Amino acid sequence: MTARLPHAxxxxxxxxRARILGAARALFSTQGLSVPMREIARRAGVGPATLYRHFPAKQTLVAEAFADQVRECRAIVDQGCADPDPWHGLCLIIKTICELHARDRGFTEAFMSTFPGATEVTEGRDYTVGAVSELAHRAKQTGRLRPDFLVPDDLVLMLMANRGIRASTAAGQAAASRRFAGYVIQVMQASPPHDPLPPAARLTSDPARNHGNDRQNDPENPLSP
Structure with a gap:
């Protein structure tokens, strides 16, 4: 019995450790990085001492909680940079990264700020910025990307705007982010052909407040036929 104790x-x-990471990911995703460590411990069902034994500082918890997103972000960037068409590769990165960030408020916050000690997140951001800068340079040479698009300035601006998207469901959040990315890509083009945007996302419970077509058929709308 004693022989089994160390294993237990x-x-x-x-x-x-798994419960702490699960609680941290859930809370960071919805509340951002300002969530107190005690709240993470409470959600995980452990005492603060147990939490700090596994993660002596918040930055170590942040780094490990977002390890999967950092790897996913890097894979997205690598896929886009490998595309023989730099404009197509850049569009892929914009669309996919916007959706990745829309799913997790905390990751966007960590990605866009210098969070002390979370070196994995910082290194992931630096890798992304460097790779996207090179890809953007190549896309400008093809004449598809407007010459005044700046990295990292416009990349950060895009992520800041994307972070402001709020929807009542995860599916709505992702749909809104895809539409937003469609707008961004149109604006980025040197000569926008105005391709069709992704479907509009319903961001409130009242469809008449979000869709022009619905408003036209709204009997309480004075502009309805």
Whole structure:
């Protein structure tokens, strides 16, 4: 029985660590990085001492909580940069990164700020900015990307605006982000052909407040036929 005790302790510690990370990811996603460590411990069902034993500082918890997103972001950038058409690759990065960031408020906050000690997130951001800068340069040479598009300035501006999207469901959040990315890409083009945008996202419970076509058929709307 005693021989099994160290294994049981290791298992308990592993379970606690997994619960802490799960709670941190959920809270960071909805509340951002300002959520207190005690609230994370409470959500995980562990004491503060247990949390700090696994993660002595908040930045270490931030770095590990977003490790998957950092890897996913890097994979997106690598895929876009590998495209033989730099404009197509840049559009892929814009669309996919906007949707990735729309799913997690905390990741956007960590990605756009210098969070002390979260070196993995910082390195991921620096890699993204460097790769997108090179890709944007190549896209400008093809004449598809407007020459005044700046990295990182306009990239950060795009992510800041994307972070402001709020929807009542995760699906609505992703749909709104895809439409926003469509607008951004149209604006980025040197000579916009005005391709069709992705479908509009319903951001409130009242469709008449969001869709012009719905408003036209609204009997309470004075502009209705």
């Amino acid at each position: 302790l290791r298992s308990d510690a592993s379970d606690n």
